[in-house]
Amino acid sequence: MNESDTSRHFLRQWIEKDVAEGRTGGKVVTRFPPEPNGYIHIGHAKAVCLDFGMAELFGGECHLRLDDTNPTKESDEYAENIKKDIKWLGFNWSGEGDGVESGFYNASNMFEKMYEIAENLIKAGQAYCCNLGQDEWKEYRGVPEKPGRASPSRDTTPERNLEIFRDMKAGKYADGEWCLRAKIDMASPNIHFRDPVIYRIRHVAHYHLGDKWCIYPMYDFAHPIEDALEGVTHSMCTLEFEVHRPLYDWVVDRLDEMGMLPIRNGVKIRTEQREFARLNITYTVMSKRLLLQLVTDGHVNGWDDPRMPTVCGMRRRGYTPGAIREFCERVGVTKVESESDPALLEWCVREELNKTALRRMAVVDPVKVVVDNWGTGNVRMVELPNNPLDESAGVRQIPFSGEVWIDRADFMEVPEKKFFRMAPGQEVRLRGACIFKCTGCVKNDAGEVVEIHGTWDPESWGGNAADGRKVKGTIHWVDCSSGVAAEFRLYDKLFTEKDPLKDGSGEFLKYMNPESLKVVNGYVEPLLAQAKGGERFQFERTGYFIADEYDHTTVKPVFNRTVTLKDSYKPAN
Ligand code: ATP
Ligand code: MG
Numbered sequence: 001m002n003e004s005d006t007s008r009h010f011l012r013q014w015i016e017k018d019v020a021e022g023r024t025g026g027k028v029v030t031r032f033p034p035e036p037n038g039y040i041h042i043g044h045a046k047a048v049c050l051d052f053g054m055a056e057l058f059g060g061e062c063h064l065r066l067d068d069t070n071p072t073k074e075s076d077e078y079a080e081n082i083k084k085d086i087k088w089l090g091f092n093w094s095g096e097g098d099g100v101e102s103g104f105y106n107a108s109n110m111f112e113k114m115y116e117i118a119e120n121l122i123k124a125g126q127a128y129c130c131n132l133g134q135d136e137w138k139e140y141r142g143v144p145e146k147p148g149r150a151s152p153s154r155d156t157t158p159e160r161n162l163e164i165f166r167d168m169k170a171g172k173y174a175d176g177e178w179c180l181r182a183k184i185d186m187a188s189p190n191i192h193f194r195d196p197v198i199y200r201i202r203h204v205a206h207y208h209l210g211d212k213w214c215i216y217p218m219y220d221f222a223h224p225i226e227d228a229l230e231g232v233t234h235s236m237c238t239l240e241f242e243v244h245r246p247l248y249d250w251v252v253d254r255l256d257e258m259g260m261l262p263i264r265n266g267v268k269i270r271t272e273q274r275e276f277a278r279l280n281i282t283y284t285v286m287s288k289r290l291l292l293q294l295v296t297d298g299h300v301n302g303w304d305d306p307r308m309p310t311v312c313g314m315r316r317r318g319y320t321p322g323a324i325r326e327f328c329e330r331v332g333v334t335k336v337e338s339e340s341d342p343a344l345l346e347w348c349v350r351e352e353l354n355k356t357a358l359r360r361m362a363v364v365d366p367v368k369v370v371v372d373n374w375g376t377g378n379v380r381m382v383e384l385p386n387n388p389l390d391e392s393a394g395v396r397q398i399p400f401s402g403e404v405w406i407d408r409a410d411f412m413e414v415p416e417k418k419f420f421r422m423a424p425g426q427e428v429r430l431r432g433a434c435i436f437k438c439t440g441c442v443k444n445d446a447g448e449v450v451e452i453h454g455t456w457d458p459e460s461w462g463g464n465a466a467d468g469r470k471v472k473g474t475i476h477w478v479d480c481s482s483g484v485a486a487e488f489r490l491y492d493k494l495f496t497e498k499d500p501l502k503d504g505s506g507e508f509l510k511y512m513n514p515e516s517l518k519v520v521n522g523y524v525e526p527l528l529a530q531a532k533g534g535e536r537f538q539f540e541r542t543g544y545f546i547a548d549e550y551d552h553t554t555v556k557p558v559f560n561r562t563v564t565l566k567d568s569y570k571p572a573n
Contacts, residue, residue: 006332011274015054015234018272024233025264028060029095031232032086033107033223036066036207037073038288039303039310040085042324042345046279049328050236052091063230064093065105069222071206081303085311090321095230107226108208114217114225115169118180118199120258122161127198128153129164130181137179141194147187148194154183168201171214175201182221184250192247196220220244224251227271231262235271238278239335248273279331280339282498284309285508299512300494306560307494307516317491318536318546318562323348330571342493343569350563353536353544358386358393361431361476362539362559364488364522366405368480369422371436373455374402379481380461382432398525400433404477405523407542411452413441420472422452428473431540435460435471476540478522484529486557488545490518529557536562 018024032051034040040048055062064086068074083104086093095103121127130151132140142148156164168178180199188194198221203214217225227235228251241248252270255261262269285291286309294300294308303310306317314324326348331340361384379401387393406422415423422428427437438454459466463474494516500508528537531547537559539545545559552558 006329009276009333010335011050011234011236011276011333012054012057014274015058018233019058022267023270024060025267025269027264028055028058028234029063029230029232029269030055030060030234030236031063031065031105031227031230032093033065033067033226033237034082035070036068036075036079036082037070038078038292039081039312041286041288041291041309041311042281042314042327043279043286043309045089045311045324046328046331047236047238048086048089048091049325050276050333052086052093054234054236055094060233061094061103062091063095063103063105063232065107065226065230067219067223067226068106068108068206068208069217069219071202071204071216074207076207081312085315088315088321089311089324105226105230106208107222108206110222110226110229111209111213111217113229114222115215117225117255117258117260118217118221119162119165121182121198121254122165122180123158124257125158125183126254127161127180127182128156129161129168129178130154130195130197131178134176137197141186141191144189144191148191150186151181151195154186154195165199168199168215169213171203173201175203177201180215182247182250184247190243190246192220192244193250196247220247221251224248224271224273225255227273228252228255228261228269231264231269232271233269235273237273237275239275239337240278241273242275245273245275275335276333277335277337279328280337281309281342281345282339283342283493283495283500285495285500290508299509306489306491316546316549317560318353318544319345319349320352320536323352326352339498341569343567344571346563346567347569347571350544350565350567353538353562355389356387357536357538357544359384359388359540360525360528360537361398361478362486362488362522362524362528362542362545363405363407363476363478363483364490364520364539364542365408366478366522367408367411367449367452369404369406369436369452369454369477371402371404371456372439372453373458376402378402380433384432396527398432398527399479399482400430401479401481403480404430405480405483406452406475406477408449410473410475411438411441411449413449421475422473426473427457427471428475429463429471430456431474431476432463433461433477434458434463435465476542478525480523482526483523484526484557486522486524486528486559487551488520488522489548489558489560490520491561492516492518524557524559528559529554531557538565541565 030051052062093103140149181195304312327345381397411422434456442451495511497511500511533549543564544562548558
C-alpha cells in the first residue's frame, strides 16, 4: 500500500490504535462476510480490498466467512464463485490451522452454538418467545419518538419460553407463528433495541444442512456471534449497520457474561464493529436483487456479462485485478456516501494495460485496400514491436501481401480539413510496411465504398521515404491473405442514466442503454487468432481487448473490448 492520503483512513487509524494499546492479543483478525446469494460486485470488491488489505497491512488474518444464515436464496454455485473471484482479485483467506481451507468459515457451521447461546439467553431471562404477527409486532415496536409497547409474552417464565423454543426447533409451529426476541428495552430511541427478533421459523431447506433446521438466526444476532467466536478483532461493514451497532455490542456483552469470548495471548478478544460508506457507481445498479433480475429476465447474458458490475463480469471484460484494487484505493474509505465515476475505473484499467498489453493490429470495421503496383505472389515480412514501452516484449513478423483491410473511418473520399488519413491523392504510412498513395475507390450501387486503390512507393519499405519527405498519417491494417476473420464485442455503459433508480419507481429497465453491446465482424493479424482465452491486447489505435474466456477459438477468434484507447477523463490526483 502506498502512503497516499487515502490509505491513512479512519479505519486504519482505529486498528493502529487498538494494536498499540494491546487489544488484539498480538493479531489483527478481520473478515469478509458475503452472503452466498449472488455474485460479488465492485462494491464487494471494495470491502474485500479493505478487509483483506487491513489484515495484510497489520500482518494478521482475514477470514472468508459465508454468511449463510438465510436459507432461501443461497447456493453452492454462488459460494464457489465468490471464492474464485476473491482469489482472482489477489487475496486469500487465512486463519488457524493449516490446509487450503484455513480461515474459511460457514456461518451455518455455528448454528448449534447459536442455538445454545439462544437457550442461555432464555434461561437468563434475556430472551422470550413471542407470537405477535408480523404487522402487530411492528405496531407494538412503534416509532423512535415514542416508547413501544410490550408484547403480551414479554414476561413469560424462562421455563415456558424454553419449552416453546424447543418446540419451534422441533417443527411444531408454522412459519411466523412464533419467534424468539431478545429482551432489551421497548422504550429505547433506537428501535433496533426494542426487543429485536433473534430467531424465526423458516420451513426451508438449507443448501448445506438440508432439513436439519426449521429455525434460523437473524443477522443481528448471528453476525456478532460469528465474529466473536472466530476471534475477529475488527469487523468492518457498510454504514447502514451503524444503527445496529448497539445491538452488536449487546450480543457481545452477553457472550462475555457466558464466558464465551476467546482469549489470545492472555487478552480477551472483544470484537468491535465500525462502518464505512458503501461504494456507489454511476450508470449501473449494484443491488444483488436487481442484478439477479437482469440475469433471470435475460437483459444481460449471465452474471459474467462484461457489462455487469460484477467481479466476474469485469474479468470477462478484460479489467485486471490490479486496476480494480487501484480503483478501490483511489476511491478511499470514508463515512460520506458518494458516487464514483466509472471513468475512474476505466482510467485505472488503461493505465495498467498501457504498460503491459502487447500491441496488435485488428480492423473492426473493414474495407479493402489494394496496392495496384505490388505484384501478385509478392509477400514481404513486416517487423513491429510488441510493446514500444517495453523493449523486452520483443518484436513480431507479419506478412504483407499487397491487399489489406483498414478501418472504414480511416478513409474519406472527400477529405475534411486536417484529415491526414487515407484519401485520394494523399500519402499515408501503412504501419511498419510502406508509404501508400490512394488513387481512388470503387463503390457499390448504394454508394458505399467497397474497395480502395492506390500505389506504394517502392523506396519506402519499412514505412519511411528514402528522400526523407514527411507523411502525417499512419494507419493500422490487417493483411488480407494472412489475417483471420474475427468477432468483436464492443461494450458501453449498461444504462443511459447516471442513477437508473432516480425516479424511485423501481422501473430501472427503461434506462437500459440499447447500444450497450454491439457485435461487429472484422479481421485480426494472424498471431491474434493464436491468443488464449483471457489474454489482453492493445489493438493499435482502437482500444484494449481481451480474447473471450469462453467463446474465443483459433478458428473463430472473439474479442471483447475492455476499454477504448483514450478518454478525456483525468483523475483529480
Ligand atoms: P447487496 O446490497 O448488493 O445485496 P449485500 O450487502 O447484501 O449486497 P453481502 O453479501 O451481505 O451483500 O455483503 C458482504 C459484505 O460486502 C458486507 O460486509 C457489506 O457491507 C459489503 N458490501 C456490500 N455492498 C457494498 C458496497 N457497495 N460497497 C462496499 N461494501 C459493500
Ligand atoms: Mg447483506
